[in-house]
Amino acid sequence: MTAARFRDTITGAVALVGLTMPSVSSGQAPSPTAPATDPSALFRGATNDPYQLALRAYVWGYPLVRAAQLRQNITLPPPTDSGRPAPPLSAPLNQIGHARALATSDMKQGVAPNNDTLYSLAWLDMNDGPFVLETPDFGTRYYTFQMGQADTSTTQSPGQRTNGSHLPAIFIQGPNQHQIVPAGMMLVRSTQRYMMIAGRILVKGTDDLPAVHALQDRIVLRRYADYMAKRQVPAPVGEQRPLTDAVRAASPSLWFLDMLGDVLRDWRVTPTDAGLVASFAQIGLSPGEGFRPERLSAAQRDALTRGVAAGERAVRAETLTLGTRVNGWGINYAGSQFGSDYLLRAAVAMDQIYVLPTEEALYPNARTDGSGRELDGRKSYVLRFAKAQLPPVKSFWSATMYFAKGLLVPNPIARYSIGDRTPGLVYERDGSLELVMQHDRPKDSTVNWLPTPDAPFMLMLRLYNPEAAVLDRRWTPPAITETATR
Known part of the structure; x- marks a missing residue:
């Protein structure tokens, strides 16, 4: 160095x-x-x-x-x-x-x-x-x-x-x-x-x-x-x-x-x-x-x-x-x-x-999907929280998108993170929550879109005032999975 x-x-x-x-x-x-x-x-x-x-x-x-x-x-x-x-x-x-x-x-x-x-x-x-x-x-x-x-x-x-x-x-x-x-x-x-x-x-x-x-x-x-x-x-x-x-x-x-x-x-x-x-x-x-x-x-x-x-x-x-x-x-x-x-x-x-x-905050950080492959914004991904597996926090949580080197990603909707306070968050019929991560705007305007760069990226969760299930590892973030472009 x-x-x-x-x-x-x-x-x-x-x-x-x-x-x-x-x-x-x-x-x-x-x-x-x-x-x-x-x-x-x-x-x-x-x-x-x-x-x-x-x-x-x-x-x-x-x-x-x-x-x-x-x-x-x-x-x-x-x-x-x-x-x-x-x-x-x-x-x-x-x-x-x-x-x-x-x-x-x-x-x-x-x-x-x-x-x-x-x-x-x-x-x-x-x-x-x-x-x-x-x-x-x-x-x-x-x-x-x-x-x-x-x-x-x-x-x-x-x-x-x-x-x-x-x-x-x-x-x-x-x-x-x-x-x-x-x-x-x-x-x-x-x-x-x-x-x-x-x-x-x-x-x-x-x-x-x-x-x-x-x-x-x-x-x-x-x-x-x-x-x-x-x-x-x-x-x-x-x-x-x-x-x-x-x-x-x-x-x-x-x-x-x-x-x-x-x-x-x-x-x-x-x-x-x-x-x-x-x-x-x-x-x-x-x-x-x-x-x-x-x-x-x-x-x-x-x-x-x-x-x-x-x-x-x-x-x-x-x-x-x-x-x-x-x-x-x-x-x-x-x-x-x-x-x-x-x-x-x-x-x-x-x-x-x-x-x-x-006890104040936890910061899970992903650079790969659940299979260990590097996250790349030229592909599409989904992060799905089942109804019973939403981040258990007493204050709030968010998921923030970054370039691999850690800068926020410019995008047409000026959305840099999604969390439980995001206006218009859409849940599935079964109560689950899906975050769609891709570079291009989804054809379905109702999906929870977190824009990616057209390059490798990392995603960071912020869990403020996490509950005991997080701290004793009974709850862990679900894997990010590659999906078809929405």
């Missing part, structure tokens, strides 16, 4: 999955038949082999770099000579930015954008904290505020599911802050210097946008000191360590390790990861000094180049299953709580960064 390939993908990734922002690091879709990798084998036993250490560093560190790059893309304006527009959710550190329109095919930044909710996004520098987040009363409307850690994991996502229509004020502390939580507030603790807040608010249609904008405008984020003083002023913005210093790298192909070294210089290594991170010193990578390739021989640098490439291949292969593969769907039942499964964490960061905890 070259520096340019990694940079082009990671710096363009601004739309979020769960946030959904699935992405593939080289900008290429993985082969639907790529082999999976045994995650336990990658980190089994001690080693001083530079190839193996570089592979481990890539898999372990990929989510850290992805999150840091996302943070800088959102909080720092792009260089004037880059030709890149500012992301729609951009806001300085410690401030919150709001998306004001649902994603469409005109959105070219990021991968697999959400077409169901509007986002409100903030990155916090906990060196400036603690912070207080206040939100309005949402009534019966679905909403959630994800508290994303800097390694892309999430354990807290308070919202309608956890607290009903109105959240208490949320008190956010950093790893070195130990203030007593004010009475009536909810504690959220960041494990690292930086933390992400991603609010999602359901939009019922274009006419509903002004109501959602009014709710967004009543979200208040400020330092605890300003909250106590009743000041509504922006928090100070500190310097962020650049992640683009490729000067130290002996080769552009080692640029990833250079960025990981920069991230590690701000990183609090957990006891669980301490031994692994300490082993990276053998390849010139350490929290104290970052990446120092000049200390390595030419043979070692060559081994690192090959190890990084192997790490990318392993992560890319894992994106095809995301833990479990059933009926052609890849399903991550671990959600955003990865434990020591570093390969799954990396695959989710590559394909669906900052997913919500599974």
Whole structure:
């Protein structure tokens, strides 16, 4: 993987999955038949082999770099000579930015954008904290505020599911802050210097946008000191360590390790990861000094180049299953709580960064039909839910169509997703629901048509507030099947 390939993908990734922002690091879709990798084998036993250490560093560190790059893309304006527009959710550190329109095919930044909710996004520098987040009363409307850690994991996502229509004020502390939580507030603790807040608010249609904008405008984020003083002023913005210093790298192909070294210089290594991170010193990578390739021989640098490439291949292969593969769907039942499964964490960061905890949402993702053949919009397909097998959710569900690389598909009816809230949804006489996926407009105007590109595609289900049958795997998505053109 070259520096340019990694940079082009990671710096363009601004739309979020769960946030959904699935992405593939080289900008290429993985082969639907790529082999999976045994995650336990990658980190089994001690080693001083530079190839193996570089592979481990890539898999372990990929989510850290992805999150840091996302943070800088959102909080720092792009260089004037880059030709890149500012992301729609951009806001300085410690401030919150709001998306004001649902994603469409005109959105070219990021991968697999959400077409169901509007986002409100903030990155916090906990060196400036603690912070207080206040939100309005949402009534019966679905909403959630994800508290994303800097390694892309999430354990807290308070919202309608956890607290009903109105959240208490949320008190956010950093790893070195130990203030007593004010009475009536909810504690959220960041494990690292930086933390992400991603609010999602359901939009019922274009006419509903002004109501959602009014709710967004009543979200208040400020330092605890300003909250106590009743000041509504922006928090100070500190310097962020650049992640683009490729000067130290002996080769552009080692640029990833250079960025990981920069991230590690701000990183609090957990006891669980301490031994692994300490082993990276053998390849010139350490929290104290970052990446120092000049200390390595030419043979070692060559081994690192090959190890990084192997790490990318392993992560890319894992994106095809995301833990479990059933009926052609890849399903991550671990959600955003990865434990020591570093390969799954990396695959989710590559394909669906900052997913919500599974009790909040699940994201089955299909690149193949039930027979394992690649989905291709030059063919026709049907996804049929029997009456008793409709997605069991307490909030809502949707199925969104993407090009294989994750962009929404332009089409003559401006329909990017179908779900239980789609106006005019037609059920069969037996109560089943069929979604027809093809490029050309069906001759029968009553079918539930989700337009495809005339090229390979992927389909993503979003199951918000899934019921127990989903989480314990009694319910799984039916296979997508090829059919005659409608």
